[in-house]
Amino acid sequence: MIFVFSDFGVNGPYSGTMRSVVMRHAPDVPICDLMCDAPDRNPKAASYLLAALTREFQAGDVVLAVVDPGVGSARQGLVVTADGVSYVGPDNGLFEMIIRRAEKVSIKVIDWMPDDASASFHGRDIFAPVAAWVATDQAFASHPIALDARFGPAQDWPDELAEVIYVDPYGNLMTGLSARSLDEKITINAHIVSGARTFSDVSEGSAFHYRNSIGLCEVAVNCGRADKLMGAVIGSTVGVN
Structure with a gap:
């Protein structure tokens, strides 16, 4: 193929x-x-x-x-x-x-x-x-x-990139980091988000990070847009706390 x-x-x-x-x-x-x-x-x-x-x-x-x-x-x-x-x-x-x-x-x-x-x-x-x-x-x-x-x-270049590397059509933010522990917090443009397993585990409008389908750390907002909420674009720095 x-x-x-x-x-x-x-x-x-x-x-x-x-x-x-x-x-x-x-x-x-x-x-x-x-x-x-x-x-x-x-x-x-x-x-x-x-x-x-x-x-x-x-x-x-x-x-x-x-x-x-x-x-x-x-x-x-x-x-x-x-x-x-x-x-x-x-x-x-x-x-x-x-x-x-x-x-x-x-x-x-x-x-x-x-x-x-x-x-x-x-x-x-x-x-x-x-x-x-x-x-x-x-x-x-x-x-x-x-x-x-x-x-x-x-x-x-580092083995993992602490930046946003892709913004999908829903406004979700893929990072160049492998998935983090749900106990860790992620920071993008002063927005601090906790981890969750998936969208339905948080309330509507809440931001969270999770392990996406290809193993990367991704930041999303349930029924919303993380890119708009956080003012994030490709290249935005990602902090891990």
């Missing part, structure tokens, strides 16, 4: 055209839109979110991941194979947490580029064909690199 993870959103031609290239090159491989609203132009936040989603993948799967504010620059394209799953996308830290948390990892730099590749849409013109070729065991120009040759700044 090929999973697509991007910050393209549902409007405009970007998600559809990239997906169509994958389907044209690998018509017999199922394709799934994992996320098209990953943190906007934010490879760091997206790295923690993508790593939390690995429970959905199995050995042999391919993840086409594009959060690429540096498209067209000197940054390289990568195929990262981690615990049997291949990740295709830019070398900008997007795969840092995948690499760091995997037991077995190899990295290849993508050397292939079509003559007519757009300088602003490598997702469609480079990463989508390569993802399809990886999924169908077809060759393309590449070369291996050592793990420490990947995007340097990302290697200094």
Whole structure:
């Protein structure tokens, strides 16, 4: 299966055209839109979110991941194979947490580029064909690199990120922290919230933190919006008390 993870959103031609290239090159491989609203132009936040989603993948799967504010620059394209799953996308830290948390990892730099590749849409013109070729065991120009040759700044990122990394359509705040004990308190913009098991365990309008479905610490308001209540956005600092 090929999973697509991007910050393209549902409007405009970007998600559809990239997906169509994958389907044209690998018509017999199922394709799934994992996320098209990953943190906007934010490879760091997206790295923690993508790593939390690995429970959905199995050995042999391919993840086409594009959060690429540096498209067209000197940054390289990568195929990262981690615990049997291949990740295709830019070398900008997007795969840092995948690499760091995997037991077995190899990295290849993508050397292939079509003559007519757009300088602003490598997702469609480079990463989508390569993802399809990886999924169908077809060759393309590449070369291996050592793990420490990947995007340097990302290697200094913390193992867990004490920030909001995603705001879902309900205003719930996913953090880059693993789920906390319900006895701990979480602070966002001076709002202190206690832990609860799930929404129905607190009264309407009450804020709480909980273990979300992918194992992260998430802050929500029962029948309300935590982002509005706390004035929180992606990048807001999360304190643990």
